[in-house]
Amino acid sequence: MGELSEEMASAEAPVLTYRRHLENGKLGYQRCAHCAAAVFYPRTLCPVCGSGVLEWRESAGRGTVYATTAVHSRNRDPRNVVLVDLDEGFRMMSQVEGVAAEEVEIGTRVRFEVRQGEGDEPVAVFVLEAS
Amino acid sequence: MSTRGKAAIVGAAESDLGEVGPGFTPLDLIGQATERALADAGLEKKDVDGLFSASVYYQMPTLSAGEYLGIRPRYSDATMMGGSSFVSHLLHATAAIEARLCEVALITYASTQLSEGGFRGVSDPPNPYETPYGPRYPVSMYALAASRHMHEYGTTREQLAEVAVAAREWAKLNPKAFLRDDLTVEDVLASRMVSSPLSILDCCLVTDGGGALLVTSAERAKDLRKPPIYLLGAGEAHWHRNISQMPDLTVTAAVDSGRRAYEMAGVGPEDVGVAMLYDAFTINPILFLEDLGFCEKGEGSTFVEGGRIAPGGELPVNTNGGGLSYNHPGMYGLLLLIEAVRQLRGECGERQVEGAAVALANGNGGVLSSQVTALLGTESVL
Secondary structure, three states, X not given: OHHHHHHXXXXXXXHHXXXXXXXXXXXXEEEEOOOOOEXXXXXXXXXOOOOOOEEEEEOOOEEEEEEEEEEEEOOEEEEEEEEEEEOOOOEEEEOEEOOXXXXXXXXXXXXXXXXXXXXXXXXXXXXXXXX | OOOOOOEEEEEEEEOOOEOOOOOOOHHHHHHHHHHHHHHHHOOOHHHOOEEEXXXXXXXXXXXXXXXXXXXXXXXXXXXXXOEOHHHHHHHHHHHHHHOOOOOXXXXXXXXXXXXXXXXXXXXXXXXXXXXXXXXXXXXXXXXHHHHHHHHHHOOOHHHHHHHHHXXXXXXXOOOOOOOOOOXXXXXXXXXXXXXXXXXXXXXXXXXXXXXXXXXXXXXXHOOOOOOOEXXXXXXXXXXXXXXXXXXXXXXXXXXXXXXXXHHHHOOOHHXXXXXXXXXXXXXXXXXXXXXXXXXXXXXXHHHOHHHOOOOOOOOOEOOXXXXXHHOOXXXXXXXXXXXXXXXXXXXXXHHXXXXXXXXXXXXXXXXXXXXXXXXXXXXXXX
């Protein structure tokens, strides 16, 4: 009982580990110790092989835009939403900054940066790799 | 043991549709639709012993519907996977009937979102990996898929617009359709952009509406008022919930649900006389035509050109006018099945497809997340 409690107490929720990486300017993801799959979003079980042993890694933060949309709203400029394929083999939703929302193109190389989002939560965004 | 032909839809009806007015609840519409479906079938409420529903209003939808309708089911199933849920309910009801866990199943759903002021969808908690980026749910997720299809296969906004125009041409033939005025490709292209490449006329309606289906054993179906419409086969599949987890944005789980349905039914796409393809957005039917084998991957966008899925075209698709022009009450899958039943019964008046003996209904839920395919047929194809 005591041992189990200690083990449980020492575990950090995956989303908190992810945020801690962002607070340190890093893009964290998981790699399965059993099947080597890159896993994102972070979990407690590998969705490929079912292993419970997922190791945290730091992404180099380089990737390619896989899909893109510009979300239009009244009274504000369109904002961009993309899916980015990171070079380590995982995909995430994000946005590309420094380019007009409608002009983000699929296939564009991008690199990761951290921004302060709403409620002071750090958010992973991307800029053009060359910028 | 095959499920093919073991159960049949014997009653089908919509509630009032469109904008029903203030004060009406989804349960009020469920009441309307159920009364009409029972009359359609020649069954009485006391005959119903299986109840199937899904909802974004009621967390325990079969309990709410059962109480309102005064039905005490011995089999109850509130499977919820978005708009495809009701096609799934048809498969589950058939399995329950075969297992003799119930004999007469009622599948019902309604929404009064328009009368309440606008779109009402699911209320999942915020997703820390998507919500911060501000996608508009669900349109931005479908827009991402459309962007990828355009990139890989050269699909154009004009081709997407062809889907909306074909739906409108069918809607003009359906007195119950919400929008029946003229629509051109140019109108769609000129309409307000919502989440590129999808403009407002690439998006389904936001309406009130609902329906009810009654399903029973093939044996009992023979003695009822209308010709039975048999479930020949059905399959379900889901691979993701969030769009960032969809493996390939140009390939939906309909490749699995469709294959399972065709295998059970012993038919192929060439046998389908009417295809009801859940058109929440114009990209959907293009993806489903490909994934369900009506054309090769990447060819859906050319398939829909030139009125090929419109009245008089090669493949009648969404003959009620679809979610784009007929009705879309938040979740639309039940209305796909109602139209498929009516086409196979020959009840569709001006929009009737001559000689259709097999209809396909493909329900979609979430953000291209769940796919459930059903093949229905008349007695002639049993």
